[in-house]
Amino acid sequence: MTDLTKLTLAGARDKLRSGDVSSVELTETFLTAIDKADALNAFAHKTPELALERAKAADVRIKQGDAPDMCGLPIGIKDLFCTKGVPSQAASRILEGFKPEYESTVSQKLEDAGAVMLGKLNMDEFAMGSSNETSVYGNAVNPWRRGNDDAQLTPGGSSGGSASAVAADLCLAATGTDTGGSIRQPAAFTGITGIKPTYGRCSRWGVVAFASSLDQAGPMAKDVRDAAIMLEAMCGHDAKDSTSVDLAVPNFEAMLTGDIRGKKIGIPAEYRMDGMPAEIEKLWADGTEMLKAAGAEIVDISLPHTKYALPAYYVIAPAEASSNLARYDGVRYGHRATLGAGDGITEMYEKTRAEGFGHEVQRRVMVGTYVLSAGFYDAYYNRARRVRTLIKQDFETVFAQGIDAILTPATPSAAFGLGEMTDADPIQMYLNDVFTVTVNLAGLPGISVPTGLDSQGLPLGLQLIGRPWEEGDLLNTAYALEEAAGFVAKPAQWW
Amino acid sequence: MSIDESTAAKVAKLARIKVEEDALPALAQEFNAVLGFIEQLNEVDVEGVEPMVSVTPMRLKRREDVVNDGDQQEKVLSNAPDAREGFFTVPKVVD
Numbered sequence: 347m348t349d350l351t352k353l354t355l356a357g358a359r360d361k362l363r364s365g366d367v368s369s370v371e372l373t374e375t376f377l378t379a380i381d382k383a384d385a386l387n388a389f390a391h392k393t394p395e396l397a398l399e400r401a402k403a404a405d406v407r408i409k410q411g412d413a414p415d416m417c418g419l420p421i422g423i424k425d426l427f428c429t430k431g432v433p434s435q436a437a438s439r440i441l442e443g444f445k446p447e448y449e450s451t452v453s454q455k456l457e458d459a460g461a462v463m464l465g466k467l468n469m470d471e472f473a474m475g476s477s478n479e480t481s482v483y484g485n486a487v488n489p490w491r492r493g494n495d496d497a498q499l500t501p502g503g504s505s506g507g508s509a510s511a512v513a514a515d516l517c518l519a520a521t522g523t524d525t526g527g528s529i530r531q532p533a534a535f536t537g538i539t540g541i542k543p544t545y546g547r548c549s550r551w552g553v554v555a556f557a558s559s560l561d562q563a564g565p566m567a568k569d570v571r572d573a574a575i576m577l578e579a580m581c582g583h584d585a586k587d588s589t590s591v592d593l594a595v596p597n598f599e600a601m602l603t604g605d606i607r608g609k610k611i612g613i614p615a616e617y618r619m620d621g622m623p624a625e626i627e628k629l630w631a632d633g634t635e636m637l638k639a640a641g642a643e644i645v646d647i648s649l650p651h652t653k654y655a656l657p658a659y660y661v662i663a664p665a666e667a668s669s670n671l672a673r674y675d676g677v678r679y680g681h682r683a684t685l686g687a688g689d690g691i692t693e694m695y696e697k698t699r700a701e702g703f704g705h706e707v708q709r710r711v712m713v714g715t716y717v718l719s720a721g722f723y724d725a726y727y728n729r730a731r732r733v734r735t736l737i738k739q740d741f742e743t744v745f746a747q748g749i750d751a752i753l754t755p756a757t758p759s760a761a762f763g764l765g766e767m768t769d770a771d772p773i774q775m776y777l778n779d780v781f782t783v784t785v786n787l788a789g790l791p792g793i794s795v796p797t798g799l800d801s802q803g804l805p806l807g808l809q810l811i812g813r814p815w816e817e818g819d820l821l822n823t824a825y826a827l828e829e830a831a832g833f834v835a836k837p838a839q840w841w
Numbered sequence: 842m843s844i845d846e847s848t849a850a851k852v853a854k855l856a857r858i859k860v861e862e863d864a865l866p867a868l869a870q871e872f873n874a875v876l877g878f879i880e881q882l883n884e885v886d887v888e889g890v891e892p893m894v895s896v897t898p899m900r901l902k903r904r905e906d907v908v909n910d911g912d913q914q915e916k917v918l919s920n921a922p923d924a925r926e927g928f929f930t931v932p933k934v935v936d
Contacts, residue, residue, distance in 0.1 A: 446920075447920075545897055654884075654885055657880075657881045658882060660878060661882070672857075677921070693859075694932055695857040696854075699859070711858065719852070730879075734893040736890060772871065772875065776878075789896030789897055
């Protein structure tokens with residue numbers, strides 16, 4: 347009997363169709379695997395009863411013969427998505443006990459397609475972090491280790507629980523969200539595939555907001571085909587999100603031919619950072635060769651404002667966060683501080699937010715408050731938005747020259763140890779997103795594909811950046827890269 | 842531009858986050874680290890560049906101005922830390 351947890355989405359879909367396995371069996375197998383993997387701390391809230399109920403319904407649908415691709419497939423949902431009647435805390439103390447009365451559009455679409463939610467996944471608090479160390483649930487742990495060293499490594503962040511769960515075969519795939527790299531960086535750290543679609547492809551309705559002009563949901567999966575299948579189920583216009591685009595959603599899986607002959611792949615000079623580890627440089631050069639060998643034309647390009655993407659991001663994202671997180675005031679939902687005698691409404695706000703928000707969230711809310719405050723709005727916020735325009739123009743220029751996709755490293759290093767960055771200044775942590783954050787600022791689709799291992803046996807990924815709305819073409823290029831790289835390594839099970 | 846403790850206290854107040862007196866020096870230092878990083882933006886020539894409003898240029902959809910939701914008082918209040926008689930409850934706001 348094959349180990350059902352090792353299946354891909356596509357493989358499990360085909361087995362469900364042929365009647366080799368039922369969704370209930372598949373779901374029970376994953377529920378057992380999840381219970382054995384508490385050491386990874388990937389699942390923050392398990393929903394076994396709900397999962398089995400949905401699996402039973404899916405089996406009925408599959409028997410009737412008209413089930414969508416995702417029907418009966420067990421997945422995990424990042425805690426940032428509001429799920430009706432199920433705790434949805436964005437990994438924050440301030441949303442302790444919050445059970446939404448509604449379902450996010452993306453998780454609703456997945457539910458409508460018959461997908462089986464196994465539970466809610468760990469993440470950085472309000473998606474602010476690159477190591478899953480800011481979570482109220484504690485750290486999620488990477489299933490990968492450095493050889494025989496038992497030091498715990500980060501699965502990356504903010505979608506760290508999603509990455510850990512998929513890499514450890516605790517679910518077939520998971521939802522993630524990406525504001526500055528939060529799908530692509532953890533995917534790279536755990537040897538899985540993650541795509542952030544074009545801004546506007548997935549509805550943000552019901553997803554706890556961090557920085558609304560940058561936030562996008564996307565799938566984290568075992569391979570490119572699975573990412574294509576799940577992305578299609580997540581996308582689509584939603585009247586409840588005014589930034590959601592009214593465009594037809596293609597059949598992404600059908601676009602995976604692996605044929606990229608004649609495609610122009612840009613290699614941006616500015617991504618060759620000072621002090622880039624030799625292993626990352628080699629990975630990138632190898633990936634370039636693979637695409638060339640597959641028939642693509644390699645073109646050196648320039649994206650001159652790359653250097654300013656992170657500083658612009660650390661104005662725009664905190665500014666939007668300070669506004670979005672103003673709603674957590676202890677009145678309508680979540681935590682409220684115990685008040686002292688004589689405390690009024692201002693003390694209630696201040697104590698509630700001091701107790702409810704963790705350190706990194708407090709820092710970003712206050713930085714955002716500062717850059718938006720009278721006298722500084724122009725100098726910081728408006729200047730950052732101007733730089734953002736220039737960053738987007740950089741990409742428009744190269745796309746106008748005929749570039750189809752851009753190849754870069756996904757991260758500046760492999761996964762680092764949990765706690766290793768604790769004493770570093772916050773900027774060091776922010777540098778994790780140096781290759782991914784430009785894509786959010788320009789609203790483009792980006793995908794991270796595992797293509798190699800470092801000298802310590804840890805996975806490394808490359809990023810492909812595509813033209814707006816051309817996720818299908820991007821996925822196909824990623825598919826060609828995946829085929830050429832032939833990455834099949836899995837972490838040895840220790841949990 | 843350097844942030845001192847009194848500016849840090851003012852920002853915390855604006856953000857409605859209680860910061861104890863003895864935590865202000867460290868907070869001011871963190872602000873300065875982040876702002877020092879952001880200062881790089883001053884190197885960019887942004888003359889004549891419009892600040893980005895929307896990353897995807899599109900006209901917002903219009904719809905009929907009609908009530909299409911509502912009458913869910915119980916659901917709206919179900920997660921409130923303190924709700925009484927169909928209302929959110931807060932400390933006294935007006936004397």
